[in-house]
Amino acid sequence: MTIPRFWREFEHRYRLIGTKCPSCGRVYFPPRDVCPYCHRESVGKMQKYELKNTGKIYSFTVVYQDIPDFKELKPYIMAIVEMDDGPKITGQIVDASPEEIKIGMPVKAVFRRIREESPSGIIEYGYKFVPI
Amino acid sequence: MQNSRVKLRWVSKMRDVVIIGAGQTKFGEHWEKSLRELAVEAGLRAIEDAGIYSKDIDAIYGGNMSAGSSTFQDNIGTLIADFTGLAINNIPAIRVENGSASGAAALHEGFIAVASGIYDTVLVGGVEKLTDVPMENITDVISGEIDREWEAFNGSTLAASAAMIARRYMYEYNAKREHIAHIPVISHRHGSLNPYAHYKNTIKIEDVLNSTIVADPLTMLDCAPISDGASAVILTTMENAKKLKNDGIVRIKASTLASDFISLHSRDNITSFRSTIEASRKAYKMAKLEPKDISFVELHDAYSIFGMIALEDLGFFRKGEAGKYLEEGYGNLDSKLPINPSGGLKAKGHPLGATGVGQVVESVFQLRKQADKRQVAIQGMH
Numbered sequence: 117m118t119i120p121r122f123w124r125e126f127e128h129r130y131r132l133i134g135t136k137c138p139s140c141g142r143v144y145f146p147p148r149d150v151c152p153y154c155h156r157e158s159v160g161k162m163q164k165y166e167l168k169n170t171g172k173i174y175s176f177t178v179v180y181q182d183i184p185d186f187k188e189l190k191p192y193i194m195a196i197v198e199m200d201d202g203p204k205i206t207g208q209i210v211d212a213s214p215e216e217i218k219i220g221m222p223v224k225a226v227f228r229r230i231r232e233e234s235p236s237g238i239i240e241y242g243y244k245f246v247p248i
Numbered sequence: 249m250q251n252s253r254v255k256l257r258w259v260s261k262m263r264d265v266v267i268i269g270a271g272q273t274k275f276g277e278h279w280e281k282s283l284r285e286l287a288v289e290a291g292l293r294a295i296e297d298a299g300i301y302s303k304d305i306d307a308i309y310g311g312n313m314s315a316g317s318s319t320f321q322d323n324i325g326t327l328i329a330d331f332t333g334l335a336i337n338n339i340p341a342i343r344v345e346n347g348s349a350s351g352a353a354a355l356h357e358g359f360i361a362v363a364s365g366i367y368d369t370v371l372v373g374g375v376e377k378l379t380d381v382p383m384e385n386i387t388d389v390i391s392g393e394i395d396r397e398w399e400a401f402n403g404s405t406l407a408a409s410a411a412m413i414a415r416r417y418m419y420e421y422n423a424k425r426e427h428i429a430h431i432p433v434i435s436h437r438h439g440s441l442n443p444y445a446h447y448k449n450t451i452k453i454e455d456v457l458n459s460t461i462v463a464d465p466l467t468m469l470d471c472a473p474i475s476d477g478a479s480a481v482i483l484t485t486m487e488n489a490k491k492l493k494n495d496g497i498v499r500i501k502a503s504t505l506a507s508d509f510i511s512l513h514s515r516d517n518i519t520s521f522r523s524t525i526e527a528s529r530k531a532y533k534m535a536k537l538e539p540k541d542i543s544f545v546e547l548h549d550a551y552s553i554f555g556m557i558a559l560e561d562l563g564f565f566r567k568g569e570a571g572k573y574l575e576e577g578y579g580n581l582d583s584k585l586p587i588n589p590s591g592g593l594k595a596k597g598h599p600l601g602a603t604g605v606g607q608v609v610e611s612v613f614q615l616r617k618q619a620d621k622r623q624v625a626i627q628g629m630h
Contacts, residue, residue, distance in 0.1 A: 146397070146398045152509075174416070175412040175413070175415050175416040175419070175518065176412060176415065177408050177411035177412050177415060177463040177464050177465075177466075178461070178463065178464040179403065179405065179407075179408050179411075179463050180460070180461050180462055180463065180464070181387050181405055181407060181408075181462060181463065182383070182384055182387070183384075183387050183388065183403070183405065184384055184385070184388065185388075185403075186403050189403070192403060194402075194403055194404050194408045194412065194463075195412070196412055196512060196513050196518075203513070204512075204513035204514070205513055206398060206399045206402055206404050206511065206512070206513045207402050207403075208402060208403050214464070219415070219416070219419050230401065230402065230403075231401075240401075242401070242402065243402075244402075
């Protein structure tokens with residue numbers, strides 16, 4: 117799959133920059149232009165918010181499927197991480213073996229290579245998580 | 249319920265909508281047939297079953313999720329209307345894409361069109377042709393249903409999502425892994441009795457647990473297969489149906505639809521689907537029925553855990569308790585609550601856009617008592 121070029125230019129892929137609703141104080145990642153609770157109150161007012169890189173595993177799985185982009189990693193650990201700032205984020209857990217992963221385990225986000233378009237193509241980076 | 253959107257004041261003004269025809273292809277691997285041939289086959293069967301002519305159809309709503317990414321054919325509403333012989337009638341022919349709910353969404357659109365009085369007779373169909381997609385690309389095509397940018401890009405898949413839901417469900421409710429495996433076991437038992445089913449084999453709990461791991465804790469036998477297939481129903485008004493002297497009329501007492509945050513990570517809770525709760529509560533109200541009045545349920549077991557969660561969200565069991573009841577035998581054809589008499593997505597098959605309409609086709613057969621060996625008892629009918 118070729119991904120839209122502009123995705124690579126999102127700063128929130130590289131640093132965990134979400135948004136905060138000035139009306140209710142909720143923090144969102146990925147960033148949103150509209151707060152689903154405050155709607156119009158929030159439009160045009162959402163503030164950039166850099167999340168702390170720490171959180172806890174909310175749920176996880178070990179993926180054994182053949183997916184062209186992630187073949188070399190198979191099997192790999194996918195998780196939903198509940199960040200200390202509130203939002204939950206979907207990402208891989210790396211530098212760990214599946215047996216040691218548990219719900220509630222503290223992790224932190226790190227900057228890693230996600231995939232490459234082809235052997236000589238563009239390399240795309242983003243966040244993954246490692247146990248603390 | 250929070251944010252309830254139940255608006256029933258117009259229900260008394262709606263026209264009664266009935267299904268007068270139902271048809272489908274077998275679900276499975278159709279290497280010798282194209283997307284258009286499958287769709288036409290199901291559509292013509294429904295038209296013939298209804299005892300109408302194709303010229304009587306005012307509009308077509310066709311559910312399909314992946315034609316563009318799986319076969320590079322878009323504009324399939326027009327394609328199918330054309331090859332059903334309706335090009336010279338120039339009727340509206342609309343493709344409805346709503347992920348795995350595409351077929352159910354097409355039915356909802358057809359229902360609204362007839363109930364409102366805009367159209368009298370519509371064909372609602374669903375079709376998917378997936379076996380032409382190379383296996384290594386198919387997971388990617390199906391991942392089009394989740395958030396490509398924030399889930400799939402990072403390595404998640406639909407199966408991974410289901411697995412994370414299953415793990416969280418087991419964690420929150422202290423549920424046993426075996427409990428979840430009852431869903432595919434039931435679907436296979438019923439699918440073995442359905443001539444339209446993709447798989448005819450029966451399986452045991454141990455088979456599910458010991459099958460190849462797809463996304464831990466879910467195995468291959470927790471996951472519905474990749475199927476080709478098409479299904480169709482003809483909707484019209486009660487008034488029209490009576491004129492036709494059609495003896496297979498099935499009334500749609502309610503058709504509802506709801507949505508939620510697309511990504512799991514944006515939901516407060518992933519062990520319950522708010523869209524299912526919202527849509528079902530609205531449907532019960534519209535139909536003036538309660539869960540205890542339901543004779544059987546066709547539910548979306550694309551992954552076993554989705555079936556468990558649906559049973560709870562539809563109001564049949566309290567949260568975390570579905571497993572206990574399944575263990576006691578609920579779900580079987582002769583139980584208090586037969587589940588997926590068709591064989592469900594797991595055994596009958598899961599041709600995405602055709603799936604929801606196919607479950608309606610099965611429901612029509614059941615309510616007409618035409619379901620042969622897999623017939624369930626229908627409450628209030630003798």
